[in-house]
Amino acid sequence: MSSLAQSHLRETFELNIGPQHPATHGVLRIKVVMDGEYIDRAEPILGYIHRMHEKMGENRTWNQFWPNMGRLDYLSAMAYNHCYAGLMERAAGIEVPERAEYIRVITAELNRIQSHLLGFGAYIMDLGGFTPLMYAMDEREQILDLLESVTGSRLTYCYFRFGGVYNDIDDDFITGTRAFLKRFRPQIPMYHKLVTGNAILMDRLIGVGPVSAEMCRKYGATGPVLRGSGVNYDIRRNEPYSVYPELDFDIPVYKECDSMARYMVRMDEMVQSCRIIENALNKLPEGPVMAEKVPKALKPPNGDYHYAVEAARGTFSMRTVSDGTNTSYRMRLRSPTYSNVSLFEEASRGMLLSDALAFLGSLDPVIPEMDR
Amino acid sequence: MSGYFKDIITGLKSLAVGLQITNKEFLTKPITLLYPHESVKMYPRYRGHIELVKDPETGMNSCICCGMCEKGCPSGSISVKSEKRPGVKGKVLTAYILNFTTCSLCGQCVENCKPGAIRFSNEYNLASTRREDYIFNLLEKLHPEGIPEPEVDPELLKKELEKAEAAKKAAAAKKEAAAKQEAAKKEPAKEGGESKAEEKS
Numbered sequence: 001m002s003s004l005a006q007s008h009l010r011e012t013f014e015l016n017i018g019p020q021h022p023a024t025h026g027v028l029r030i031k032v033v034m035d036g037e038y039i040d041r042a043e044p045i046l047g048y049i050h051r052m053h054e055k056m057g058e059n060r061t062w063n064q065f066w067p068n069m070g071r072l073d074y075l076s077a078m079a080y081n082h083c084y085a086g087l088m089e090r091a092a093g094i095e096v097p098e099r100a101e102y103i104r105v106i107t108a109e110l111n112r113i114q115s116h117l118l119g120f121g122a123y124i125m126d127l128g129g130f131t132p133l134m135y136a137m138d139e140r141e142q143i144l145d146l147l148e149s150v151t152g153s154r155l156t157y158c159y160f161r162f163g164g165v166y167n168d169i170d171d172d173f174i175t176g177t178r179a180f181l182k183r184f185r186p187q188i189p190m191y192h193k194l195v196t197g198n199a200i201l202m203d204r205l206i207g208v209g210p211v212s213a214e215m216c217r218k219y220g221a222t223g224p225v226l227r228g229s230g231v232n233y234d235i236r237r238n239e240p241y242s243v244y245p246e247l248d249f250d251i252p253v254y255k256e257c258d259s260m261a262r263y264m265v266r267m268d269e270m271v272q273s274c275r276i277i278e279n280a281l282n283k284l285p286e287g288p289v290m291a292e293k294v295p296k297a298l299k300p301p302n303g304d305y306h307y308a309v310e311a312a313r314g315t316f317s318m319r320t321v322s323d324g325t326n327t328s329y330r331m332r333l334r335s336p337t338y339s340n341v342s343l344f345e346e347a348s349r350g351m352l353l354s355d356a357l358a359f360l361g362s363l364d365p366v367i368p369e370m371d372r
Numbered sequence: 373m374s375g376y377f378k379d380i381i382t383g384l385k386s387l388a389v390g391l392q393i394t395n396k397e398f399l400t401k402p403i404t405l406l407y408p409h410e411s412v413k414m415y416p417r418y419r420g421h422i423e424l425v426k427d428p429e430t431g432m433n434s435c436i437c438c439g440m441c442e443k444g445c446p447s448g449s450i451s452v453k454s455e456k457r458p459g460v461k462g463k464v465l466t467a468y469i470l471n472f473t474t475c476s477l478c479g480q481c482v483e484n485c486k487p488g489a490i491r492f493s494n495e496y497n498l499a500s501t502r503r504e505d506y507i508f509n510l511l512e513k514l515h516p517e518g519i520p521e522p523e524v525d526p527e528l529l530k531k532e533l534e535k536a537e538a539a540k541k542a543a544a545a546k547k548e549a550a551a552k553q554e555a556a557k558k559e560p561a562k563e564g565g566e567s568k569a570e571e572k573s
Contacts, residue, residue, distance in 0.1 A: 064446035067478035131394060138403055145415075152419035152492060158478040166479065167417070194393045199383040296484075 012040050015353075019048045023126050023357045026367030028341070030360075032353070039356055042348045044341055050371040057320070057331030062088060062162070062298045065331075070156035072335065073369035075118060076312035078104075078111035078147075081160040086241055087307035087318045088162050091300035099287045100164035101243045106177065106280050107147060107159065109273040113184070114143040115312035116266045116273075119364045123263065124195055126361040127204055132195050139187055142180050149173060162298060163291030174281060181274050188271060196267070205260040209359030211347050212257055219346075220339040223314025224269065225363060228262035230255035235310040247279045259362035266364070297326050313337050313364055337363075337370040414494045419477045423493040424468060424514045432522065433514060435489040437463040441481035447474040450481060459529030460522045468510040473503060 018029040027048035033040040053072060057065050069084045070077040082104055089096055121136030144154045150173050151159040151166070159166050195201055211221070213229045226233055234251045236244045252268035254261035300322045308317035314336025321330040340363045348356045405412060424433040437454035453467040482490055490510075500506070511519055 060446055063444065063480060066480070067446055067476040071476075135397070141403075149415040149417060152415070152417045152479075153477060156476070158476070190393060194390050197386055198390060199379070199386045 011035075017357075019045075023360065024367070025122065025361075025365055028365065028367050028370070030344075032356075034353065037352055039348050039351050039353060042345055042356060044344055046338075046341075046371055048371065049368050051368075053372045054331050054333055057328050057333075059327060061326045062300075062328070063296075065328075066161075067156075067158050070153070070158050071368065072333065072372060073115075073311060073313065073316075073337075073366045074155050075115040075366055076108075076111050077155065077157045078108040078159070079309050079311035080316060081157055082108050082242070083307055083309040083311075083316050083318050085160040085162060086309065087305055087320060088298065088300065090307055091303065091305040091320065091322055092162065092298055094163045094291050094294055096163055096291055097288045098243070098285050099168075100289045100291075102280050102284050103165050103169055103289060104160060105242055105244065105247070106169075106277050106284075107150070107157075109276045109280075110143050110147060110177070111157075112312045113270050113273045114140050114147075116270050117143075119266055119312075120191070120195075120263075123361045123364065124201070127201065127358055129195070129198075129201075132191065135187070135191070135194070139184055142183070146173060146176050146180060149176070161290065161294075163294035164289045168289045174284075177277060177281060181278055185271075185274060188267065191267065196264075202260070204355075204358050205258065205263060205362070206256075207258050207260075208355045209259045209347060209351070209362060210257050211262075211343060215343055215346065219343040221314070221343055222336050222339065223310070223312070224262050224265040225314065225340050225343075227251065227253050228265045229257045235308050235315050239308055241307070241309060243280070244276075246283065247276050249273075249276045249279070259359055262362045262364075299324060299326055308334075311336060313366065313369070314340060333372055335369045335372060337365045337367075338372075341365050341370060414496065416494070418492070418494050418496070419479065420493040420495040421470060421472050421475065421477075421498075421508065422481060422490045422510070423495075424510045425489055425491055426514060430523075432520065433465060433468075433489055433511070434487045435465045435468070436487055437465055438486070440484040440486065441490060444480040444484040446478065446480065447476060449475045457522060457524075458532055459524035459526070461525065461528060464522050465511060470508045470510055472498075472506040472508060 012033050012035050015032045015034050016029060017032060018024040019027040024030065029045040029048065030042055031045055032042045051071075053068050056068055065084070066081075069080045072080050085096075085104070088094070117136045117140045121133035121140075124132040147157070148154050150169050151157050153159075211225060211229050213226075213231050215221070216226045216229050216231065222233065230253060232251055232253045235241070236249075237251055249272045252265050252272065254264050302322060302324045304319070304321050306317060306319045308315055310316075315334070316336055317334045319330075319332040319334070320328045323329040341360075344360060344363065348359060351359065424435065426432070427434045435452070437452055439452055442448075442450045442452050449471045451469045452465065453469070454463040454465050457464045477492070479492070482492065498506070
């Protein structure tokens with residue numbers, strides 16, 4: 001705290017960051033009460049891009065809700081597709097062919113790498129370095145091309161279906177993915193050399209934005225934020241879904257609780273995702289990619305269903321109540337960024353404004369997913 | 373003081389390492405394309421707006437105007453206009469309107485289409501400043517030189533005409549019968565009226 005804050009003549013002023021500001025990664029507004037250069041109170045104000053996705057789920061048929069899943073978190077849409085597919089397969093009792101599950105894992109992990117790459121590039125750009133974004137974009141383009149060749153779209157995927165996937169992957173995709181992994185693996189040490197070892201970055205990240213495991217539990221923060229606070233929690237391990245139990249990978253955990261730890265978790269997750277993809281490509285079985293006899297008009301039996309996946313930013317879970325008709329009675333989407341950003345208010349007290357923006361970037365928020 | 377110099381040394385070192393990578397990258401070939409002069413090859417699975425498929429045998433679309441694409445669309449972007457023509461089996465597609473401003477390219481219409489009459493196109497150069505430019509009539513896009521008339525099957529036409537004639541006759545007969553019945557109903561009513569009049573007098 002500055003000396004001014006401790007005196008009786010405490011003068012504060014309000015500052016609005018956003019709703020249109022590059023550092024907030026979208027239309028997030030942060031109302032900050034400033035005490036000189038220090039933050040007294042920062043209040044994230046949400047709702048600028050609220051689109052009522054939950055309500056849309058309640059007045060559309062199950063099949064018609066598909067395109068919405070690509071528009072929550074536009075950076076890791078595949079994981080959201082996966083969650084909805086898993087939810088409805090659990091509800092309607094559909095058995096998914098193994099090849100389809102492997103394809104789902106491969107595409108979702110490619111999407112995770114892509115999301116972390118952009119997160120990495122955009123984060124460094126938040127801190128004032130422009131070049132790493134270009135390197136990250138180079139690799140990211142390769143992934144987008146690969147995913148485009150199989151799904152048909154570049155970001156807002158609508159690729160999974162109840163009981164499988166829209167279309168099968170071909171040999172071009174498999175060889176392309178292998179070539180990408182071969183090309184991408186040496187890039188990560190290059191990023192570390194170029195960015196992580198940089199003296200300015202270390203000064204700006206190490207020890208900045210402490211988020212304890214307690215605080216994560218209090219606000220329900222998940223994903224790299226939680227794993228950067230020393231908690232080994234990942235839905236892929238703790239509540240395994242799809243074919244993840246058969247695949248070989250580690251969960252990177254850092255105990256430092258600062259922005260650097262969260263950054264490092266993301267960087268290490270990319271390496272682990274490469275491992276998962278390679279593993280899954282080696283194990284990829286032959287067979288159909290769509291379950292037989294999936295009804296066109298799905299009518300799951302009465303009940304309350306829940307499914308959770310590990311998206312790039314943390315745990316994404318869906319809960320739906322079905323009343324036996326072709327629409328949902330209640331649809332609930334639990335998005336990770338909402339919880340991750342809600343701890344910003346408590347964690348940013350007494351922080352320098354420039355540090356607070358570095359801290360916000362380390363939470364890697366995606367606003368459309370937060371507002372839903 | 374020693375920390376000050378140490379910071380300078382580590383800072384310069386990381387700068388040198390960073391510049392080394394940047395310089396290496398400086399000498400590699402550019403990975404970007406000069407867009408209007410060169411363009412990226414589209415993948416066959418690329419999802420542009422939907423288009424009608426031309427049947428190579430007949431040169432026409434194979435739409436049966438069932439309206440399943442219209443029903444399945446989450447945003448109500450599609451409207452199929454059709455009519456019955458004499459001598460043509462089934463309905464005839466007269467307009468297939470796609471409002472591309474609300475389309476989210478989910479593929480529900482393509483999946484719902486039983487005869488496989490629609491598919492995703494590869495068109496992506498669609499920039500415009502007018503909203504009306506995104507309301508496509510896919511039938512006109514399929515036949516830019518003019519929508520051809522569907523072939524009239526003379527046998528079917530004959531049958532249909534006969535059927536229509538028969539239906540006409542049947543309708544006329546029905547009408548006659550109905551008129552007769554009406555008249556029969558009216559007669560006793562008249563009688564009743566007369567009897568009433570008699571009573572009064």
